[in-house]
Amino acid sequence: MNESSTLDTLMKMLMKSTGDRKKHIINEFEQKFQLHLTQIRDRKNPSHIICPGCQQHGHVILYGYANRGKTRHRFHCKKCERHFNDHTDTIFHNKKLRNHLYPFLEMMLNGISIRKTATDLGISPTTAHTWRHAILRYIEKNKETFIEILSNEEIIESSTSEFKPSRKGLPRHLDIPSNTQVLQFQCNRQKQFYLTYLSEGAIKPKNQLIKGKMSVELAGTPINTLQTSSADRLLHHSRHVTELNQQFADAYQRMRGVAQPYLLKYALWYCLCAKLSGLNPKERLHSLLLLCL
Numbered sequence: 001m002n003e004s005s006t007l008d009t010l011m012k013m014l015m016k017s018t019g020d021r022k023k024h025i026i027n028e029f030e031q032k033f034q035l036h037l038t039q040i041r042d043r044k045n046p047s048h049i050i051c052p053g054c055q056q057h058g059h060v061i062l063y064g065y066a067n068r069g070k071t072r073h074r075f076h077c078k079k080c081e082r083h084f085n086d087h088t089d090t091i092f093h094n095k096k097l098r099n100h101l102y103p104f105l106e107m108m109l110n111g112i113s114i115r116k117t118a119t120d121l122g123i124s125p126t127t128a129h130t131w132r133h134a135i136l137r138y139i140e141k142n143k144e145t146f147i148e149i150l151s152n153e154e155i156i157e158s159s160t161s162e163f164k165p166s167r168k169g170l171p172r173h174l175d176i177p178s179n180t181q182v183l184q185f186q187c188n189r190q191k192q193f194y195l196t197y198l199s200e201g202a203i204k205p206k207n208q209l210i211k212g213k214m215s216v217e218l219a220g221t222p223i224n225t226l227q228t229s230s231a232d233r234l235l236h237h238s239r240h241v242t243e244l245n246q247q248f249a250d251a252y253q254r255m256r257g258v259a260q261p262y263l264l265k266y267a268l269w270y271c272l273c274a275k276l277s278g279l280n281p282k283e284r285l286h287s288l289l290l291l292c293l
């Protein structure tokens with residue numbers, strides 16, 4: 001059996017199991033799919049171990065181990081006195097339920113709801129919610145590694161959506177922002193995606209709000225001023241970005257809106273999913289793990 005079908009099988013077993021059996025499957029998941037510490041270190045510190053405190057190298061010494069099994073080194077920076085290890089400033093930092101992260105990420109890739117994920121993994125919905133947002137923060141931090149900044153000449157497709165700000169997820173003391181948010185998905189000939197984000201339009205009446213329409217005018221000014229030749233448009237239409245935009249709009253509907261601070265993060269997540277969709281399940285999971293460092 002190859003590793004990708006092992007992954008599918010483990011996911012199915014996980015959903016059906018309870019108690020110790022569930023714990024056992026989660027551990028098996030970790031053993032089969034975890035990143036090695038060298039992979040984490042190569043990604044974060046390709047040449048030298050850099051101190052996460054003062055961002056320098058050359059003052060860092062080995063300083064015992066960070067775990068009981070003595071597999072993960074602890075480091076000490078003699079310059080700023082900070083202690084750290086390979087998990088510092090990654091999604092793995094300080095997670096009591098670290099092994100749950102692997103199936104958690106797989107469920108997130110499969111679009112499974114927070115509630116169902118929490119039930120299937122035997123974690124609280126609050127924990128699941130915190131993890132999801134932590135993952136989205138890492139994805140945003142590392143966005144340059146999966147989306148390309150496209151020049152105007154390169155863009156052959158674009159799709160623009162305007163979102164009305166909502167009360168959802170905003171702290172009580174904050175007012176609902178008075179601006180709409182505008183997201184534009186862009187795509188070049190190589191099907192590389194980019195996303196721009198504007199937040200400057202005044203609120204429009206509800207019947208004028210546009211979702212997933214091409215070429216939007218905002219406060220009288222066209223946002224979509226990116227011209228492509230008509231031949232390009234005929235050849236390429238807007239299949240890829242509209243699809244992406246539609247996926248995002250559908251997800252947005254299911255979530256019944258997201259808080260303003262998370263809109264871009266969720267949109268980036270959909271860009272990432274489109275990018276990873278060509279990979280096999282194991283590669284997909286590993287690529288996501290590497291983005292959470």
Ligand SMILES: [Zn+2]
Binds near residue numbers: 056079
């Ligand atoms: Zn330091």
